[in-house]
Amino acid sequence: MALTDRARLRELLERHGFTFSKAMGQNFLVNPSVCPRMAELGGAAPGVGVLEIGPGVGVLTAELARRAGRVVCVELDSRLPPILAETLAEFDNVEIVLGDVMEVDLQSLIAERFGGMPVVVCANLPYYITTPILMRLLESRLPVDAITVMVQKEAAARLCAAPGERECGAISAAIAYYAEPRVLFPVSAGSFMPAPKVDSAVIRLDLRPKPPVSPGDERLMFELVRGAFAQRRKTVLNALSASLGIGKDELSQAFRTAGVDCGQRAERLTLQQFADLSDAVRALRA
Ligand code: SAM
Secondary structure (H helix, E strand, C coil), rough: CCCCCHHHHHHHHHHHCCCCCCCCCCCCCCCHHHHHHHHHCCCCCCCCCEEEEECCCHHHHHHHHCCCCEEEECCCCCCCHHHHHHCCCCCCCCEEEEEECCCCCCCHHHHHHHHHCCCEEECCHHHHHHHHHHHHHHCCCCCCEEEEEEEEHHHHHHHHHCCCCCCCHHHHHHHHHHEEEEEEEEHHHEECCCCCCEEEEEEEEECCCCCCCCCHHHHHHHHHHHHHCCCCCCHHHHHHHHCCCCHHHHHHHHHHHHHCCCCCCCCCCCCHHHHHHHHHHHHCCC
16 A cells, blocks of 8 residues: 555654654655655656655655666654564665755765766645755755756745746845746645645756856855845845945946946846946945
């Protein structure tokens, strides 16, 4: 019987004395159509290595293992490996690493476990740390081609928003810097056990070989992005004057140099304009 069968899942969990931990974001998939689709669209294929974060009882892991060359899963909950040993017994290409994905050295793990194969990330993320996990994966510039993850529906819209869209925020700009994002398909709350309060969506981030803009100081550009979106109802000039501690007259000089309209709101600015503005602020400070 499939792992997505609710009765089988209940029996399995009861036999192992397992109870769901809200704190660890444990909502397990029980909709049989979701995992095969995620694995296919996520790029699991012969010769490809897949890094999964949070395998749970292995419902997505099994679909990945069926298709990919090798699957390595990082799981925080020490109660799960004995269950996974049972549910994934038929696969010899899966390894479970017990640890916190925010602390495990993922660069070394990828180099040691996948030895040069193309690697993708595929996961149904614990929602309490969706953004920190994604930013860690992207900022550490892991050698992965794509990241396909289940996230809350609202988070999906924010993560994949383009400049000018209502949902666009600092995180959208950061994602767009490292990757080309798209929403793949929606997933209803009833697809999980226990059912969360909100619906979800699967998104895919295709990592760019190189960022689309080249600011002189990447950290400063992101400081500007965060400062501008922190007070998104204000004009970028007013928001940045406060966050950078630079007077408006002086700062408007940087806007002129960068060719950016002082009256714009953050969500209207392109990544290129943030890069140009950060270069102009950098010159101002030099
Ligand atoms: N993949 C399974 C599925 O789709 O049914 C489970 C997904 S569940 C939403 C999230 C999983 O991430 C759980 O197995 C949870 O224990 C694990 N997890 C939570 N925090 C984690 C962390 N910091 N590092 C690694 N795994 C974590």
